[in-house]
Amino acid sequence: MTEREQPPVPVEESDKVVAPKAGGLMRSGLVVSVMTMLSRVMGLARDVVIAALFGAGQGADAFFVAFKIPNFMRRLFAEGAFNQAFVPVLSEAATRGSRREVRELLDAVAGSLAAVLFLLTALAMFAAPWLVWVFAPGFGRDPAKLALTADMLRLTFPYLLLISLTAFAGSVLNTWNRFAVPAFTPVLLNLSLIGAALLLTPLFEQPAMALAWGVLIAGMAQLAFQVPFLVRLGLMPRPWPSFAHPGVRRIMALMAPALFGVSVSQINLLLDTVLASLLAAGSVSWLYYSDRLVELPLGVFGIAIGTVILPALSRRHAEQSGEHFSAMLDWAIRAVLLLGLPAALALALLAEPLLIALFHYGAMTERDIAMAAMSLRAYSLGLVAFMLIKVLAPGFFARQDTKTPVKVGIVAMVANMVFNLLLIWPLAHAGLALATALSAFLNAGLLGWLLRKQGVLVFQPGWGRYAVQLLGGCAVMGLALAWAAPEWQAWLGWGIWQRVAWLAALVVGGAALYFAWLAATGVRLRHFRMKS
Template sequence: MSTEPPAGTDHPNRAPRAADKTAPPVRKGLIGSGLVVSSMTLLSRVMGLVRDVVIAALLGAGGGADAFFVAFKIPNFLRRLFAEGAFNQAFVPVLSEYSIQRSRADIRQLLNATAGSLGAVLALLTALAMFAAPWLVWAFAPGFGRDPDKLALTADMLRLTFPYLLLISLTAFAGSVLNTWSRFAVPAFTPVLLNLSLIGAALLLTPLMDVPAMGLAWGVLIAGCAQLGFQVPFLARLGLLPVPWPNFAHPGVRRILKLMAPALFGVSVSQINLLLDTVLASLLAGGSVSWLYYSDRLVELPLGVFGVAIGTVILPALSRRHADQSREHFSAMLDWAIRMVLLLGLPAALALAVLAEPLLTTLFHYGAMTDRDMQMAAMSLRAYAFGLPAFMLIKVLAPGFFARQDTKTPVKVGVVAMVANMLFNLVLIWPLAHAGLALATGLSACLNAGLLGYLLRKRGVLVFQPGWGRFAVQLLGGCGVMVAGLFALAPDGQAWFDFSLMQRVGRAAWLVVAGASLYFAWLWLAGLRLRHLRMNS
């Protein structure tokens, strides 16, 4: 006879599944969830590009732009390192386990303790960073030390932008809860508010400032408040709005902290490598920081729309499978995620490399931006594009460890990749300048992804499913057809500088549509269908 209680009643050790609105929802298809995240992320990235077009036209690649990008990069780097990196990868597996094995009261106690502890630590860190802003700027961009005015301006901006770390980390906490309960759309839409805030600040605040770039720093602070405020009602609707109370002795918080420490390296090593690029770029010719920034922004579009989206939906699913001890399905999910990343990431990387000048010129060659700025940014864009598939693979391979609450292995891999990146930087910066820094980051990402995949295979966690030979023919054939078509259709790079705005937009859109059409037409002719890509969570 079954010992389970009737549907809708509480089990002493399990969260209710029917009547309790805080219980995890019925599992959905990963493609459907991924499309939700991808569409919202695409909107965010498009708005981000609009934001960067406005900033580029107003500030160009001069000293004010460099100062703002560094002042924004510091809290943004720490956000990716702590909030969306180590904290998310440690918190989601613990919360998923609680949602399956614990009661509603236990879940709420975990949320209260985690929100309070996270907020207390970040409030203290924010206060210290605002006090030590000049030293922090010097540590992240030592080249600014040669220009006292530029260093002081960046420090003043940092005092406005650093509280964003506290606000966005609490936003990431809320987003992790919503993602665990399969409410993917709200966290995926939230970054749009950052872009809208910065666009508004660029248009409305910069004309009022003695130093125009300072208006953007105010926009970052406004964005943090807007993003956190947007997610609060959705947590309340689920009955999961925490009452923050620091409790570092809570068992769940202790487990999260234990998992976070090594995860700081394992999941965010690519961000550390990008930061090293900024430090070294500050020592190169003026504009190098901005060239890397604009090229990185284009790489972030497919990385966010495809890589981050797949990683976002797969982590809670893998965590549940680990809690359910479903090893075969766990491995099948990883295999599916790798195929999806390659299916979308490899053609995106090749398209960015082929269309570097057309895309950069269409988006950023206005106002203070010069022809040389576009040529320099195109060099680093091609270098970043080389590592794009590896960046995306890291997003889906690292959760294979974190979902199993193994954070030590990615730490070892991350340290190896970070040391390799430093060596690559020292070797490549001399012949290739800022583009060498981008290429070094891509090479270290390839090493990172390769080691993660190798170790998952060696431990039997990742078992490749049948059909990889056929899939490789479909993928590589499609990429070859797309690249050949783009080379045949794209005008000479110099010609883009002479086109009008409408000519640039029209021709760039035509090339993107033509390239995508050639690629997907080949996949169709080679026998790939949507049903072949389905995977349930």
């Protein structure tokens, strides 16, 4: 990968661990952003293939639910609670402990995690029909759809075991500033699903079953990809369950409340799926396609920045460097607003053109585009809030404070349920998306307010001028896109290359105007340099 090599953990000459070296947060964030962009682009290519072959019909709905269940748990446990609890404990051990202590921690955590996940996977495969009924109760009205989804779930659920171990490996690599490898790994999922859709579909009586096999293959490929990099660092664990290990016990104690604190947005999306299964056929797929477009900027900007600041904040907390800790949080908020505001505006203004250019092929109908555009605009309203959650939550988890975010998470989830009930009747599936956006703003607002109240987040000078610069740039970009973009109905009659050319021109032109405005008003790249 492109990252500068860092010294591995010493093997013979010393028992003292060489802690990960500090690097530039902007550089690390750029590395993760580039790799994540590649992954998201491949993900969009995957969704284009799935939309063309399966549209928004029964097979697509069944797969999206069968994939969403383990994927939801993966985000909740592996990349959510586990990552946020494990990284601070590992960073502290790497900063203060010995090589032997680090290796014992890795062995115990890997073994304990694998044992729990193996048992959970076996139970889930046995109880697949009941799980489907819980996560998508509307499918119970169609026994064939329920049975198909359950069969798919038995293939997709082992993905949780494999991808959680992959997330464990990625957390270790991130702690040692190897951000590119974990960020690239999701590309393998998209390649596996594209290959399965194109090559395995003819082999099954139910064509969508090929996608379930693609998920299982992807899990094995992602885990195998990261193993050589752990070996190279001398950090490959020898898994052995040890729930009595002090590090494992600390991680478990931190994980329990973290399940709510960092993953509330995923729980809200799951609630959308449950309620959408009760609405008109296709509602699950409309929400899925619109959510996929929101996930592109969220992953490239918000998750990338949140990924690089968690180990950096954890090290600063271990070093008791409060001033630098606060400056990092301020930097992260500025960075996500720099890119999140124009991305949200562009998604709202170009909803139909984006969906048409990417998905209006094969089985995807004009009605599907119109319905998905409604939920995409609703989700786009909450994009900035989704991003802020990703960078504010580490401010708590890096200090090993998981009790405060859980309280915020519970409030946000209850609010999301209320918003769902209020908005689902007048707006149907778009009301579910809007409820998720509103609860995300509540979540982010409470996290920021509490960090300020605790004195952890202290805004640096210049925020007033910066806000004017960002809003001015968004206004210039928005007016230009509204004037230049053709009516979306015209896009339906164009071929793929004309759609792509127009979309590229609008995106590149809008971004150029936005950054030109920022440059003209004094925003410079050096303003975003920050050492980890």
